[in-house]
Amino acid sequence: MKKETHLLQVILRIFLFFLSINSINIVVISDSIPYTPKDNYLIDCGSSSPAASNIHDGKTFISDQQSPYLFTKKEIQISVPTATTNATADVPSPIYLTARIFVEESTYIFQMTRPGWHWIRLHFFPINNTDFNLTHSVFSVETNEVVLLHSFFISNNTKSIMKEYLLNISTEELSIKFFPMRESFAFINAIEVVSAPDSLISDVGSSLVPISYFSGLSSYSFQTMYRLNMGGAKITPANDTLGRFWDSDLPFLRTRALAKLISVSSSIITYTEGISPLIAPSLVYSTATQMADIRLRNPNFNVTWNFQIDPAFNYLIRLHFCDIVSKSLNELYFNVYINGKMAISALDLSSIASGLDIPYYKDIVVNSSSLFEKLKIQIGPLKQNTGLVNAILNGLEILKMSNSVGSLDGEFGVDGSTKPSSMVNHGTVTAFGFATMFGAFVGLGAMVIKWHKRPQNWDSTNNGFPSWLLPLQPGHSTIMNNSKTCIGSNKGGNGNIYSSSGLGRRFSFSELQEATKNFNQKAVIGVGGFGNVYLGFVDNGTKVAVKRGNQQSEQGINEFQTEIQMLSKLRHRHLVSLMGYCDEKSEMILVYEYMSNGPLRDHLYGMNLPPLSWKQRLEICIGAARGLHYLHTGAAQGIIHRDVKSTNILLDENLIAKMSDFGLSKTAPTMEQTHVSTAVKGSFGYLDPEYFRRQQLTDKSDVYSFGVVLLEVLCARPAIDPALPREQVNLAEWAMQWKRKGLLEKIIDTHLVGVINPESLKQFADAAEKCLAEYGTDRLPMGEVLWNLEFALQLQEASLQGKKEEENRAAAVAVAGTGPAVVVPTGYGNANEDSEPAQVHAIAIEEHSGTAMFARQLREINGR
The missing domain is CATH 3.30.200.20 (Phosphorylase Kinase; domain 1)
Structure with missing residues (x-):
């Protein structure tokens, strides 16, 4: 009964914590965000009537005779209308009822309103006619700078083909040229040239081999090879703001029995400032393919999708995720593999997206050297999982990248030449392959010689x-x-x-x-x-x-x-x-x-840098806690950092905190162990006293060190300062003395005096105190430390919101006393609403065994 009561209290704490997050912190972006393209050319090619227009996928295509888009070398052009005026069983859509045929080089020219990303969609369907057998056509298509199709042909007349490209256009005019091969001809049924959002393709992604940052994506052109809605039905352009198709993933699943489809209401998907609905609609994120419910004691299999690709090109793989399966944070951890290589290790969606039902995507560039005519995407659980034994994928896009000569089809550039060093590149790939094979054989030989040396006999002094x-x-x-x-x-x-x-x-x-x-x-x-x-x-x-x-x-x-x-x-x-x-x-x-803002310590004292605000300090601590929490619970076998200190927390250009320096790290004890016996290493002032006494390392040693960092952040002084009086030398001991007196605010950084909300300060200080408990068993796990810090941030932001509302009300009273009554809206709703803002409350949770997330009964944040 006691265990059940404790479990219910934990669940209630988690529920109320997320309730407070949802009501205070998340900036929601509407899923119905509009997008009006500056350039929007939808051309129905070959129509005999200048006034003709056709509807396709909710888009209105107009005749190419209405505007002077078409320029041909000898003005040789042939329209091939069918006898019908509506789509039939033989013609899939009205735009395929006509086609324009070219017997010599011909060009469409479009004026660009603004530079940037543009969709180019080419529609082909070999309609029957008496003059030309369109299945015999062979031709190429190019723009000003990119080869889209080379020696292209259609071998059947039963299915339409749409080729979709994404080009970053910098010129005032876009030319699309059709080149019939010798003694052949070219044709086109419809063309789309439509602006795309600048945010659609970031300039930076990740590379698979080697795993590192990949910059310069905006300099490439792309062709959509696959775009899939995992676990859901096909999405048509009518349900996508950018007019895209999302196909079902079922045809690409290798073993359907290992996969299970899941869906939720699209209304629960919460877009935040981190991702726009233009990246993918909520219909994508509200469905997913996950691991099947197979009755295994230790399920350890992957869900696999296979795709045919051209191995001569690199590919941009965009993986879409949204945790719609977890009930609370930090339950779901899984791996993602591309062609058998680890692409994402121990993915923790709730930490990355800062919540559940929040979209997240990852761009990964796959080099052609890793491809062999097939592309394989896999998701699977961690070998040692601390939460749900599951893995999910919500959406997938596979985009072919232009090669070094600007081609998306073949090795020829727009000038007809190939890259002079192409043979050298092939040789490099061959040499790389030989070197890899040689290294593998040598490594295998070493492993065979040592095959009998089991993991339990590995040298424990070598960091595991x-x-x-x-x-x-x-x-x-x-x-x-x-x-x-x-x-x-x-x-x-x-x-x-x-x-x-x-x-x-x-x-x-x-x-x-x-x-x-x-x-x-x-x-x-x-x-x-x-x-x-x-x-x-x-x-x-x-x-x-x-x-x-x-x-x-x-x-x-x-x-x-x-x-x-x-x-x-x-x-x-x-x-x-x-x-x-x-x-x-x-x-x-x-x-x-490179972390441009350097170590956290430099921003706290000693470098004369601008002081960090309390909110910035909280966000930095939260980021560092997330990194440590991932190490302790998200990695395949937990990792103890063993040197947590303010100089090992680095800040990037956006003050995002990242843990660094893993030279002293140790793999965590297994389930059968309680600690790792090892020589004491670390930094004075941060060293866990229990670890120092017993030489037994646990993840709670990191928690202790992190508690010292929290005090550094609060007091802006070193962990050890020999120049101070004896009782002040050790920050942890000195600060905890003031904390026990209830006077901690007397020693905080002077830049924070009068700025910190008292409840936020108390929540933060309580978390630090629980980190610094004498015995590791009394310290909070890093996950609860993280929750305490996030709640401290909520309290601070709610306090600032309350002050802002009070100022607005005071301003309204002042205006009312000097003239006609004026209503000043203060709520979150429509500006025309005359309503009081919703009151934000902190809800009390009873403490249990000294480790409750919320320390005591909190009064309402709005000042009562």
Whole structure:
């Protein structure tokens, strides 16, 4: 009975917490967001009447005789109308009742109102006529800069074909040219040239091999190969603001018995500022394909979709997600694979989207070297799952990317030439394939030799990662546990212990010398125990942070190896991404994404930077907590960071917090273990005293360190400051003394005095205190710490909203006293409504065992 009561209290806490989020924090964007294209050409080609128009998929197509769109070389043009005026069983739509046929090069020219992304849709259907057999036509289609079709033909006359492209047009005119092949002809039934939103394609995505950022997407042209509504029926252009088709995914499922379709009301899908309904309609996000309910004790299978593609091109894969299956946050974690490679590891939708029923999408570029005529998309559960054993996918788009000569079909560019170095590229791919095979065979040989060494016998001093899994190569000495040992003896730099392990890009030492101007001291942006961190520029000017190991440092090969091993398998918005490494010439260099705003500590004290607002500090703490929560529960086997501190929380250009420096990290204990026995490592002032005494590491050690960070954020001073009086040296001890006196506000950062809502401060301070409990069993898990911080943010924002409403009411009274009565709307509804704003309340939850999410009875936020 006691357990049931506790469970009900936990459920109630979660429900009320999400209720408070939904009523305060989420900025909802309407699903019916309108979009009016600046350019909207819908051309019914070959119509004999200038005034003719036809309706297709809710769009009105007008005759190409109404405007001077068409320009032909010798004015040779032939219209082929059918005898009927309506669509029949033989003709799928009115726009296919006519066609325009070209026996020589001909061009449509469209004036562009504004530059940017545009849809180009070409409609083909070989209608029967007495003059031309359209199934015998062979032709090419090009724009000013892009080859759309090369030697295109239609082999049957029973099905219409629509080719859809997305081009970033920068010219004032768009030309679409038709080139009949020798002794053949070209034809077209209808053309669409329609503006698309600028936000539809971001310039940055991710690459699959190696896993890293991919920039420059806006410089490519795209062809839609597949666009699927997972778990739902076909969506027609009438139900998509941008006039797109979304097909059912059923024909592409490899094994339907492993998949289950799920749907909810589209009205519950909540768009926020992070994603526009123009990306995909709510009908896509309200359905999903998930793992089937197969009666297995430990279900461990993938749901798989197969697609035919042209392996000569790269592809942009857009994956659409929306958690419509979970009942609460942080229940659902799963993996996504593309052609057998990990594309997204331990995806936690509720953390990324900050809630349930909130859309999220991910763009991943797949290089042609990873393709073999088939593209395989898979979703599956974590091997060790802490929540629902499930995986979902709501929508999928597969877009072919233009090649180096600007073609979406074949190797010829608009000038008829091919890239001179194309053969070199093929050779590079071949060499890469040979090197990969060789590395795989060598690695396999090492594994066969050590096959008998079971996981339980792996060297526990090597951070839980067996060195024998790393392929041994000629010229390398055995990897030792001595931190002073260099990574290899091959001075020529040809050795690469990680190249065949899929652990990221291997930079050459010369590349990084050039990127950092020979490790110029002026490029140093950070200094740590491992070595200096330099600002570098690689590839096309991409900024990176280059951490070069100091040969005299106490942190050596173990930390270097652990950092690569950890970050190569972790991908999360709040973890710094490892882009690659260098192990040439006894060097140990790591290359990370560049975090332009540096460590959190610099924004709190010592650097004279503008002070952070309380809201900014809360959002940074929440981001860091999400990263740690993902490490503890979202990874396949939990990970303990072991060096949580304000200098290891980095901020990007938008002050998004990301955890960094995983050199001391450890894999978490298994279900059969309670802790990891290991030598004590960490930073003074942040070190868990229980871990220090017992040398037993748990994830609660990270929680303790994070509690110290929370106090740093609140008080804007170091964790240890020997210059202060003895009782003030240790921040955690000093701050908790003031907390127990109820006077914590006396020692907070002076920039926050009078700014923090008292209830927000108390919620934050209570969370810090529970992090700093003497015994790990009394500390909150990171998930509850996260919830406390999010609730503190809700309290602060509600307080600010209440003050704003009071000011509005005061202004209304002032205006009423000096003239005619004026109604000042203060609610969230229509501006014409004369109603009081909805009152926001904080609801009391009874404490239970000292770990309740909400600390005590809270009074109403509106000032009562």
